[in-house]
Amino acid sequence: MATHAHTHHEHSGESLIDAARESLVASGEQWTSMRSDVFEELARHDRPASAYDIADNLSAKRGKRVAPNSVYRILDLFVSNNLALRVESSNAYLANSHPGCTHDxxxxxxxxxxxxxxxxxxxxxxxxxxxxxxxxxxxxxxxxxxxxxxxxxx
Structure with missing residues (x-):
């Protein structure tokens, strides 16, 4: 049983954010400031993060309340565009280190x-x-x- 070794680049930091933005825009979506903030917050987590964790952290960062429902909608968009991965059992998310990749x-x-x-x-x-x-x-x-x-x- 062989584990797939990626031959494409694993992104991190600013490179990951740039690759995510490019991938989302290429799919016909807009990279808004809120989407950018949600992705940056998601990407800084080493472990899966919930929409509530992200909303709380963004609320503190922005100085005004960010609704978890807004974060969920953005995370769903990220998952459907392969920018994020959803850990179903914990209803939490990870940034995809190779945005746009469609491996199972x-x-x-x-x-x-x-x-x-x-x-x-x-x-x-x-x-x-x-x-x-x-x-x-x-x-x-x-x-x-x-x-x-x-x-x-x-």
Whole structure:
């Protein structure tokens, strides 16, 4: 079982924000100041962040209340444009370090510290898609979460 090694660039910091903006604009969407602020806040987190965490931090930064519903709408836009990844079991989000990339999501989620490691494994993804196809089910984007304890916590 081979884990997919990315041959494209893993972005971080300003490079990540620039790549996200370019990807969103290329898809026909606008990169507004609020979307920029939400993405920057999301990108600074090492662990999955909830819309409430992001809204609270942005409220403090902006000096006025930012509604979690507004943040949810922006995060949904980011997920649909592959700028962010959603950890379903914790309803939290991670910035996609390679915006626009459409690999299936496989997360290793630590029950102790909350860390979610995103891995790509084309063998597993193709098998999951194959099982769905054999059941006459059309997949959009499989998300697999494996709960357990990370190396740091074990």
């Amino acid at each position: 999501c496989i997360f290793l989620v630590c029950d102790e510290c909350g860390e979610a490691t995103h891995i790509d494994n084309d063998d597993i993804s193709s098998k999951v898609r194959g099982v769905a196809k054999s059941a006459n089910f059309s997949t959009r984007r499989p998300i697999i979460e494996i709960r357990g304890i990370c190396a740091s916590c074990s």
